[in-house]
Structures are given as structure tokens and as C-alpha cells.
Amino acid sequence: MSISxxxxxxxxxxxxxxxxxxxxxxxxxxETVSSEELSDHSGTTxxxxxxxxxxxxxxxxxxxxxGVSELALxxxxxxxxxxxxxxxxxxxxxIGSALVDWGGFLDRGxxxxxxxxxxxxxxxxxxxxxxxxxxxDFEDVVREQGVELIILAVPVEAVSDVVDRxxxxxxxxxxxxxxxxLRVPEGITVKDVNMVMELEALSFTLNQQKxxx
Amino acid sequence: MSISxxxxxxxxxxxxxxxxxxxxxxxxxxETVSSEELSDHSGTTxxxxxxxxxxxxxxxxxxxxxGVSELALxxxxxxxxxxxxxxxxxxxxxIGSALVDWGGFLDRGxxxxxxxxxxxxxxxxxxxxxxxxxxxDFEDVVREQGVELIILAVPVEAVSDVVDRxxxxxxxxxxxxxxxxLRVPEGITVKDVNMVMELEALSFTLNQQKxxx
DNA sequence: ACTAATATGTGAAGCTTTTCACAAGTAAAA
DNA sequence: TTTTACTTGTGAAAAGCTTCACATATTAGT
Ligand SMILES: NC(=O)c1ccc[n+]([C@@H]2O[C@H](COP(=O)([O-])OP(=O)(O)OC[C@H]3O[C@@H](n4cnc5c(N)ncnc54)[C@H](O)[C@@H]3O)[C@@H](O)[C@H]2O)c1
Ligand SMILES: NC(=O)c1ccc[n+]([C@@H]2O[C@H](COP(=O)([O-])OP(=O)(O)OC[C@H]3O[C@@H](n4cnc5c(N)ncnc54)[C@H](O)[C@@H]3O)[C@@H](O)[C@H]2O)c1
Numbered sequence: 001m002s003i004s005x006x007x008x009x010x011x012x013x014x015x016x017x018x019x020x021x022x023x024x025x026x027x028x029x030x031e032t033v034s035s036e037e038l039s040d041h042s043g044t045t046x047x048x049x050x051x052x053x054x055x056x057x058x059x060x061x062x063x064x065x066x067g068v069s070e071l072a073l074x075x076x077x078x079x080x081x082x083x084x085x086x087x088x089x090x091x092x093x094x095i096g097s098a099l100v101d102w103g104g105f106l107d108r109g110x111x112x113x114x115x116x117x118x119x120x121x122x123x124x125x126x127x128x129x130x131x132x133x134x135x136x137d138f139e140d141v142v143r144e145q146g147v148e149l150i151i152l153a154v155p156v157e158a159v160s161d162v163v164d165r166x167x168x169x170x171x172x173x174x175x176x177x178x179x180x181x182l183r184v185p186e187g188i189t190v191k192d193v194n195m196v197m198e199l200e201a202l203s204f205t206l207n208q209q210k211x212x213x
Numbered sequence: 214m215s216i217s218x219x220x221x222x223x224x225x226x227x228x229x230x231x232x233x234x235x236x237x238x239x240x241x242x243x244e245t246v247s248s249e250e251l252s253d254h255s256g257t258t259x260x261x262x263x264x265x266x267x268x269x270x271x272x273x274x275x276x277x278x279x280g281v282s283e284l285a286l287x288x289x290x291x292x293x294x295x296x297x298x299x300x301x302x303x304x305x306x307x308i309g310s311a312l313v314d315w316g317g318f319l320d321r322g323x324x325x326x327x328x329x330x331x332x333x334x335x336x337x338x339x340x341x342x343x344x345x346x347x348x349x350d351f352e353d354v355v356r357e358q359g360v361e362l363i364i365l366a367v368p369v370e371a372v373s374d375v376v377d378r379x380x381x382x383x384x385x386x387x388x389x390x391x392x393x394x395l396r397v398p399e400g401i402t403v404k405d406v407n408m409v410m411e412l413e414a415l416s417f418t419l420n421q422q423k424x425x426x
Numbered sequence: 427a428c429t430a431a432t433a434t435g436t437g438a439a440g441c442t443t444t445t446c447a448c449a450a451g452t453a454a455a456a
Numbered sequence: 457t458t459t460t461a462c463t464t465g466t467g468a469a470a471a472g473c474t475t476c477a478c479a480t481a482t483t484a485g486t
Contacts, residue, residue: 007417007421012413012414012417013410013414016407016409016410016413016414017394017410019413020392020394020409021394041394042394043394078417079413079416079420080416080417080419080420081413081416085416094311094314094315095308095315097307097311098307098308098311099408101307102308104392104409105408105409105412108409108412108413109416110412148419149412149415149416172419173415173418173419174415175408175411175415179233179317180237181230181233181234181254181255181256189415189419191411191412191414191415192411193406193408193411194229195312195388195406196229196233196321197226197229197230198388198404198406199318199321199323199388199404200225200229200232200292200294200321201222201225201226201229201404202362202386202387202388202402202404203292203293203298203362203386204220204225204291204292204293205386206293206361206385206386206402207291207292208220209385
């Protein structure tokens with residue numbers, strides 16, 4: 001599959017953005033798309049789009065562009081969402097419960113198959129057709145449901161407790177919502193959703209603009 | 214303030230992470246910290262930490278390290294959170310309402326002073342002491358409350374409607390939760406919280422690992 | 427069959443970011 | 457006062473990423 005051996009993180013992120021655009025075009029019935037069109041909708045350059053895509057193979061037709069659904073399929077294969085991933089949500093609080101209710105994950109190949117918490121008042125309750133499991137049964141639930149990824153939406157203080165238990169149970173990926181850097185054993189990949197960081201990057205930019213004047 | 218003239222985005226993001234670590238150390242009563250300690254807790258290198266910090270000035274003492282609360286203060290000034298920002302939340306749905314209830318923004322200098330929606334069944338209701346305003350009154354609310362930043366948590370289809378109205382009312386920054394690239398007029402900065410992108414980056418990594426075997 | 431128009435794929439150049447290595451500064455102990 | 461142990465700040469080198477420019481391929485029209 002992969003031709004080039006090292007793909008940069010920024011390139012992967014852009015490819016994910018291209019997939020969002022292609023999804024919309026697929027719905028819209030568009031058949032082909034040029035690198036320029038993709039760059040327009042994603043805020044990058046046409047050359048960048050072509051370089052990104054060419055590092056995985058040759059998907060386009062010169063003079064024509066890329067086939068929308070064909071390219072979408074290739075990107076799904078590259079990212080690994082040509083199949084469905086089994087996900088467990090740990091921490092059914094404010095953020096966690098918002099995530100379970102959202103259809104956007106399932107649409108894109110991430111199937112939340114289990115939700116867990118430590119709060120006795122939450123355990124046993126139903127959310128979008130799923131029953132909140134007791135964190136005590138974490139290992140059993142993971143095995144029974146074949147969980148591959150964890151969405152971690154617990155308070156900062158509880159993060160390391162959960163991470164300790166993730167290590168032994170064969171899970172290789174975590175999407176973390178707590179604004180802290182996780183220490184994980186080798187072989188486990190973490191990605192962060194860090195809203196405070198984004199806000200701070202935002203106010204930094206605005207602050208610099210003001211200082212320049 | 215700024216000595217070096219161009220600060221990279223990655224550097225700003227790392228500095229935000231250093232601030233999280235310093236916040237915890239401040240609470241913990243620690244007085245000094247070395248670049249190595251900061252790198253340990255943030256998953257980067259000591260040289261990187263020093264380069265990042267030195268692009269803004271000289272905050273440390275050779276042989277000793279950095280003063281925790283002193284450095285935190287400097288970073289807050291750099292980022293622009295040595296004062297409070299007035300924020301409005303647009304879209305009080307699943308994600309939106311989770312955000313309003315969270316104290317983490319206010320703690321870090323982002324004060325949600327208004328919440329708005331179009332849904333008549335939501336308008337007038339209270340969330341964490343704030344009343345949901347009618348989106349029809351958007352411009353008035355922004356002016357009355359002195360809103361500087363928008364947190365945008367509306368469905369993808371509604372995004373461009375809201376963005377069109379943001380342009381004319383003096384707002385310069387948007388934190389966007391919709392998984393789409395915003396087209397904004399010059400002078401408005403957008404940062405995205407893109408959970409699907411993070412998940413896709415995660416499964417890409419896992420997929421590559423599997424292919425290597 | 428030929429021309430015009432269009433758009434990809436890619437080596438090379440240019441630019442940015444990270445890592446390296448060490449001089450220079452600080453404090454405490456001898 | 458001198459030595460020792462430690463840690464910053466920073467040029468310079470290395471690595472990585474983006475932009476450029478053009479040969480190459482495809483289609484449509486004449
Ligand atoms: N709410 C937000 O808007 C928001 C925004 C940014 C980041 N975050 C971060 O996301 C995380 C969750 O935030 P929240 O607002 O949903 O918190 P919350 O307190 O509403 O929910 C946390 C949930 O985790 C559960 N929990 C605690 N310890 C647990 C454990 N060891 N195992 C399993 N479950 C456990 C709690 O019972 C609770 O249901 C926090 O780290 C928070 O800092 C939240
Ligand atoms: N819920 C999640 O877990 C999740 C995860 C990732 C991304 N997102 C994205 O975040 C956004 C919000 O998601 P959600 O799940 O909270 O949706 P939601 O449907 O629960 O809430 C959206 C809210 O926006 C309001 N709204 C619609 N049009 C509006 C307009 N023009 N002006 C003001 N308000 C308007 C609706 O009335 C509703 O209250 C969406 O773009 C979604 O794709 C959500």
C-alpha cells in the first residue's frame with residue numbers, strides 16, 4: 001500500500017480534511033475533483049494536495065483530476081477506516097455523554113460499543129442504547145466487546161488510573177480529552193483533543209496582532 | 214515583548230502544554246523547574262523547551278532552572294491570558310452545553326458571557342447561570358456583552374450562516390467544533406477542535422503499525 | 427490527426443523546525 | 457576563594473516540510 005516510507009503527521013491531518021471534503025462531494029453527487037478544488041476547500045495549496053496524495057500512490061488522472069468516490073475509498077484504506085473500529089468510552093460525564101449521542105463517529109467507522117464509569121448513580125443507566133458499565137468490569141467488557149480504541153473523558157486526576165489498566169488489556173490507541181499529557185507504555189498511541197490549547201493558540205494570535213499595531 | 218519575530222504554531226502549542234504543567238506544579242507548591250523536567254512531562258526534548266522559551270525572552274537562571282510561578286506568568290502574558298477574554302457560545306446542543314458547564318475555561322481566562330441558539334425550545338432556558346439568547350439578537354448580545362471570541366458548536370449546515378454574521382460585528386477569533394473548514398474574511402482567526410481528525414490520525418498510526426509487521 | 431486546454435506527479439530548490447554541542451552563568455560545598 | 461555540579465541560552469548542523477516548475481498524460485474540439 002504505502003510507497004513512501006515516512007508520512008508526516010501534518011500530511012495525515014490534511015488527508016483527513018480532504019476526506020471530509022470528499023464526503024460532502026460524494027453526497028452532492030460530484031464525480032471528479034482537482035487538486036486545486038481540494039486545496040480551496042481545505043485552506044492549503046494545490047501542490048501540497050498533490051504531494052500529500054502522491055506519497056501514498058497515484059490516484060488521479062492527468063488532465064482530469066481525481067475520481068471523488070475512488071479517492072475517498074483510497075483515503076479510507078490509507079487511514080484504516082475501510083472497516084469499522086470498536087471503541088469504548090470511559091467517563092460518561094458532560095463531554096462523554098455528548099460524544100455517545102453523536103452519530104458522527106459511527107458514520108465514519110468508529111463504533112462506540114461500550115461505555116464505562118465509576119459513578120454508582122450512572123452505572124446501569126442507558127445512553128443511546130448502551131448501558132453504562134462499571135469500571136470494575138473494564139477488562140471483561142473490553143475482551144467481550146473486542147474493544148480496540150478508548151475515548152478517555154475522565155477528570156485529569158483519574159487519567160493515570162485508567163491508563164494503567166489500558167496497558168494490560170491489548171488496547172493500542174487512546175483519544176484523550178483531559179488537558180494533560182498522558183504517560184503510556186510503548187506501543188500505545190495517544191491523540192489529544194485539547195480545547196484549552198486551541199483557545200490559547202487563538203488568543204496568542206490575536207494578542208500578537210494587537211502588539212504589532 | 215516578543216524578541217524573535219516569527220513564532221511557529223507548534224511552538225505555541227507546546228508552550229500551552231508547558232503552562233498546563235506549570236499550573237499543576239504551582240498547585241503542588243513547586244518553586245523551580247528545569248527544561249528537562251518540562252520536557253519529561255510534555256513529551257518533547259529539553260533543547261526544544263529551551264528553544265521555545267528563548268524565542269520569547271530569557272526567563273531562566275543558569276544552573277537553577279525556571280521559577281515556576283514566574284514562568285507561568287510570563288507564558289500567560291505571551292499567550293494573552295494575563296487578562297480575561299469574553300466569549301460567546303453559539304449552539305447550545307450536546308457539545309455546547311457540556312462546554313458551558315465546564316469550569317476549565319473560566320479558570321484559564323476564558324469567560325463564557327453569553328450563549329445563543331436558534332431553537333425556540335432552548336431560547337430563554339438557563340444553563341450554568343446563563344440564559345440562552347435568541348440568535349436573532351446576536352449582534353446586540355455581542356455588543357452589550359463585549360464578546361471577543363466565539364465558540365462555534367452548531368451543525369455543519371449552519372456554520373456559514375453564523376460565520377457571515379460574525380464578520381460584521383468585530384469578532385476576531387473563532388473556536389470551531391464542526392468538522393469542516395471555515396471560510397472566513399481576512400482578519401478573523403479560526404482554530405478547530407476536530408475529533409474525527411484526531412481519531413483518523415490515531416487509526417492511521419495503528420494501521421501503519423499493522424502493515425509493517 | 428492535430429491542436430488546445432487542462433491537471434497530475436515529482437525532482438529540485440527554498441524554507442522552517444529540530445537537534446546538537448558547548449560557552450557561560452549560578453549556587454553550594456570544600 | 458576555588459572547585460564542583462548543574463542548567464540555561466544559542467549558533468550551527470541536520471532533518472524535515474513546502475513550494476516551484478515542468479515533463480507528462482488525458483480529453484475535447486476542429
Ligand atoms: N466538559 C467540557 O467541556 C470539557 C472541555 C475540555 C476538556 N474537558 C476534560 O474532559 C474530561 C471530562 O470532562 P467532563 O466535563 O465530562 O467531566 P465530568 O466530571 O462531567 O465527567 C467525568 C466522568 O468521569 C467519571 N470518572 C471519574 N473517574 C473515573 C474513572 N477512574 N474511571 C471511569 N470513569 C471515571 C465520573 O464519574 C464522571 O462521570 C476532563 O478531563 C475535562 O478536563 C472537559
Ligand atoms: N456531539 C459531539 O460529540 C460532537 C463531536 C464532534 C463534533 N461535533 C460537532 O459539533 C457541532 C455541534 O454538535 P452537537 O452534537 O452539539 O449538535 P446538536 O445538534 O446537539 O446541537 C447543535 C445546536 O446548534 C443549534 N443551532 C443550529 N443552527 C444554529 C444557528 N444558525 N445558530 C445558532 N445555533 C444553531 C441547534 O439548535 C442545536 O441546539 C456539530 O457541527 C457537530 O458535527 C459534535
